[in-house]
Structures are given as structure tokens and as C-alpha cells.
Amino acid sequence: MRNIILSLLLASAIGSASAQKLTIEKTTIDVGKTGYQQPITAVFEFRNKGHRKVKIEAVRPDCNCTKVDYPKGDLGERFEIRMTYDARQLGHFDKQCAILTSNMKKPLYLRMKGVVLAEYQDLSKNYPIEMGDLLLNRSDLEFDDINRGDQKVQTLNIYNSGNQTYQPNLMHLPDYLTAVMVPERLAPGHAGTMTVTLNSTKIHDYGLTQTSVYLAGNPGDKVSADNEIPVSTVLLPSFVGVTAAQKQYAPKMLLSKKQVDILFAGKSKKKDVIEISNQGRTELNISSLQLFTGGLQVSLGQSRLKPGESTKLKITAIRDDLKKVRTRPRILMITNDPDQPKVTITINAK
Secondary structure: OEEEEOOOOOOEEEOOOOOOOEEEOOOEEEEEEEEOOOOEEEEEEEEEOOOOOOOEEEEEEOOOOEEEEOOOOOOOOEEEEEEEEOOOOOEEEEEEEEEEEOOOOOOEEEEEEEEEEOOOOOOOOOOOEEEOOEEEOOOOEEEEEEOOOOEEEEEEEEEEOOOOOEOOEEEOOOOOEEEEEEOOOEOOOOEEEEEEEEEHHHOOOOEEEEEEEEEEOOOOOOOOHHHEEEEEEEEOOOOOOOOHHHHOOOOOEEEOOOEEEEOOOOOOEEEEEEEEEEOOOOOEEEEEEEEOOOOEEEEEOOOEEOOOOEEEEEEEEEHHHHOOOOOOOEEEEEEOOOOOOEEEEEEEEO
């Protein structure tokens, strides 16, 4: 069953000023498309703003084809009513349900509408990222382990779930990225591929370079967080020409761990420590220490380690900030160890 979850917040008050107040933004949800015999659900989210106890006394859908789930006891501060249509008839549908509570003299009518198609595919697994009518297979672009002179390609698979033709394009491209959409125009119910090419010669600094591009349905669309696609590039220092004999005298980085597991257990912050040592014969230089996302704070005791020396990398994870990030939280280090020019530390937080 495909669930369409729409968050409905405060707007219209139900009941008199002296009675218990329930609030909801709107009483109609357009759930869009579904397939024949593929039930579809609309979720209405309420707030109970009063202090008296109130219950739902009766729920009356307009046909047996619609099932309604609702709280059976006293209503809490927030609660949901879920309407599910069985989708056993092709074509457009418009279903209503009357809701009676213990403090209401008149029923409240909830409405869900949509369309049942004979040939419909639920593409939520193939295109899990929703940006308006355009569905994507991924939410970010990563160009990893790039050497100077490389031209690397990443792709975005895009599906048009709407009712109009779009001309998908990427806005705010930096000069080191180019993008081509095939086909250029995407008709309703069709998919295409956005090919994004990186020209590494136009990136100046080793290590992590980050930016954001924005997917537009048509040229000139507005830029917002809703259509943002983060882009990260890791440019590695070159050790071409270093011989095996020279590596014997090179620095050698050793970490106590490369994965940090954070369990907040109700706390807003958690700390961890990684020990870094130089097991090589010459000085180790950690030339870059960068974060792929927010939600982390790091401090490094020393960036240069003589043979046999060690230092500590202190990591603080911030729970509320990590909840907001869209990509995997990681720490990047660029070093002069020819066997480990790039070291990535992954953060698993719960």
C-alpha cells in the first residue's frame, strides 16, 4: 500500500470558542495517482488545543470502499485520522467521511480524492527523492578520489510524475561542472538522465570542495532548499612517480579506528576520540581536516607528527544538527602518506 502523508497544521478551528478546539489546515487531500487494487491512504493530522477530554464518537465513510482509522480513546494533543481507499474502480475518485466528536454538534467532513490507473507503477523505490513533480534516484552528487586532470561523470535519473511536460536543468553550476539532460524535455510519465561532468583541472585546492546545485523543472524556476542537490568533490594530492624504495622512508598513518558509532541515549551531544600515530620514517603532515556535513565539531591536537609521535582527534556529535543533514556525516583528512593520501572517518549516529 502506498501512503501519501501530508502534514496538516493549524488553520481552521472546529467547534465553538467555549468548546474543545481541534485544528487542521485543510479537510481535503489530493492523494494523486495509484494503481488498480493498490490501496492509497490520506493522513489528516490534527491538534487538540483544549484542556477537556474529548473522544471521537462516530466515523461514517460514504461507502464501504473506504476504511477509516482513528484514535479510540481520549484524544491527545496531536492525533491522526487515516482514510484508505481500496482502489477497486478505475478512474477519478472523490471520497468523504463524516467525523463526530463528543464536543461537536455538527459533523466534520474529511475528503480524499485522486485517480486509479489501469497501468500504474509505484516508483517510490526507484525514485525515492521528491522535488515537486520530479522524482530522483538520489539526493546528492559525490565525486570521490579525483586526481588532477580527471574528468568524472555522475548521473541523476529523473522521472516526471506530474501532468505537464518539464525541461529539467541544474541551476547554479560552478565552472568545474557541466550538465546535460537527455531527453531535453520530459513528458508526463517519462524518465530521463541528467549527466553531470566534473573537470578537475578547474579545482584548485586538494581535499574536499563542496557546493550545491538546484534542480529546476523549467529554466528560471526559483531556488530553494526543496530542490537543493549537494555536490562534494575530493581532489587527491599526486604521488605519481614515488617508488617502492621511497615509500620505505615515507610517513605511515595509523588510526585507532575509522568508524565512530555514536549512541545519544537521550543526550544532545556525544564525544569520541580517535588516536592518530605516525609509524613511518619521515614526518606525517595532515594538510587538510574537513567535514562533509554539519552536526559535527572536531579538533586535532597536532597536524604534523614526527616518526613515533601520536595525537588525538576529538569529535563532538550534535544530535539535533545531525538530524537535519541530507548526506552521510563523515570526516576527511588529506595527508602526505602515499598509501593513504585520503582518510575518511564515517560517523554512525543514533
